[in-house]
Amino acid sequence: MTRTTLLSSPTESTGKTAVALALASEAQERGDDVGYMKPRGTSLESVVGKTLDSDPMLAREVLDVEDEVHEMEPVVYSPTFVEEAVQGRVDPEELRDEVKTAYDKLADGRGLVFLEGADVYTTGGVVGLTDADIARVLDAHVVLIAGFDGYRSVDGILAAARVFGDRLAGVVLNGVEDPGFDDVEGSVVPFLESRGIPVNGVLPYDRSVAGVTVADLRDRLNATSLTDASHDGYVERFLVGAMSGEEALRQFRRTKDAVVVTGADRADVQSAALEAPGVRCIVLAGGLEPPSAVVSKAREKEVPILSVGLDTVAVLDEIEEVVQHGRKPDASTVDTVRDLLTRHADVDALLGD
Template sequence: MKTILVTATEDSTGKTAVALALAKLAAERGQSVGYMKPKGTRLQSNVGKTLDEDPMLARELLDLDAEMHELEPVVYSPTFVEQAIRGREDPDELREGVRESFEALAADKDLMIVEGGGKLTTGGIVGLTDPEVADLLDAEVLLLSEYGQAGDVDDVLAAADDVGDRLLGVLFNAVPDASFDDLDTEVVPFLEGRDVPVLGVVPREQELAGVTVAALAEELSAERLTDAPADAFVERFLVGAMSGDSALRHLRRTKDAALITGGDRPDLQRVALEAPGVKCLILTGGFRPPGAVVGKAEEKGVPILLVQSDTLTTVERAEDVVRSGRTRDAETVEIMRDLLYDHADVAGILGDAEADGAERAGDPGSDEETDATDE
């Protein structure tokens, strides 16, 4: 059996989409695939329990019959972290629980996909960083990273050093078009010269990088004050706490953004409507804007969303929505599956799990089977 742990240099780098897309690709190759996320970090309340949404999606998409406590043995909540710091969690017991859950899930599987929680170092409080989990479960590590500038290579090298010999390779995800040439001609050869294999460069796909205004309105329970189309994508937020002149200079330099400001700031709202990169206005505090602002927004085709919450709460919630994006639904996993098929070394990542499993089990015919496969 082969085990791949999908981790990342930073949070929100596409681990869930990549992990589940790899599982789907492996299943298409005829492999029996299992999944687990040892540390539940993307938590929500569900029927009186705090659960991670990612294992729930995996169970649905991969048709798994495992229980949630097996798929997610450690609920890595803020309360859990506080208790661990106070010495009220036993790291050895937690590690044993993770190992037992893994063994139960891995029975009769050709491939196990293990999704890391948060970033590479999450879990250090209880000895369950992703490199430590990889050692515990005898997993190879697929390291995800985004790339926007040369300095990002520092993080990749540091993470690769942490992972050590278990590193399967690096997969660059959500790479902007402007960065492709540098990555391909300079960064990839540099890393491979440092014995850090690069297994794919996946381009940035807008549908995975942001959310539509319509989806944002739904997530924020916002009232839409205009009939403007809401299919534009939002990737970032600007908080309106500046003068109109300063705001205009700043807004003109941004793109695919939403302005979040109080409904009682019509001066800022008017300025934002003149900036082509502002895709919508999110007005907080339940304050309705003047009719002239609404009319201008209709004319410009810019949606206005009205929420009852204060600006800080709205910013936190909106950023969480965009960070999560659409990486937790079947359609997004299918998009990522196609991206990996086209832009990653899928065969190099997945390998021949059945042959590998036979070899690790000490099957006397495993060497011959592997040689035949290589030929």
């Protein structure tokens, strides 16, 4: 009989994809025939003329499986789809049948199937396909992958636990930063377990997994690099260079691991950014190049300058998206998370062994 585990989350960007594929990889290593499915695609991008979720494609690569993407992702939960559902042009019962049919084909002959939930566990309500609905339809156990952003994060975990009820097999707290790690293990874990919620692991924050590099920004923006400086530096925040050069310098010196977004005509802001040790990158909107003196200084200080054809508002929207939600997982991310799980989680319990 196939054991099916759904990885869900009370909030966005908690690392469900990497954890699901890391667990699936570990199960493969132990000799299990493993499948992966994301019933509703929500991490959407355009691929060969179709809107698809990138996570099933990563699963095909990491797990070396040949399942069809449309079976791994039977529902593309796009804005257009949601609009049609709200307008009554989608039949929820037919949709559930489609998901069940795709699952049955994918699960046939396999010992384990990992289901990845949507961005948050409530997504899909307009068609009766929330994560709780999926768990019921496909008879899945649920593991909640939760971030920790202070003690109020516990509220979200408790709310999700009530929704999943007896199907909840456990919780993994992921990406817990060092200042709060001891508090989580010493207070949060015992509290949750006193409420009947088993905690299967507490994974520390790892910058190589969750951090966003200059290279990630360059690729997301399709930017041109004006210097040969390394793009490996991490950025955690962005600043808009719309003030005077003197004010910009005061502000930039108070920050760290920042990207400065400004126009190519603001040489004063660019120069101020190059004087601030916490600025990791300068992004110039509008597609124009800065003065040669600024480029020379950036090369000397080994600070990347990226030129982007988009206007400032569009650039900020793109940067905000990637900085807030983190980088997309890849095969190396999965390997790192697998190592973290081995060291900081009860993998046997997560695999149902």
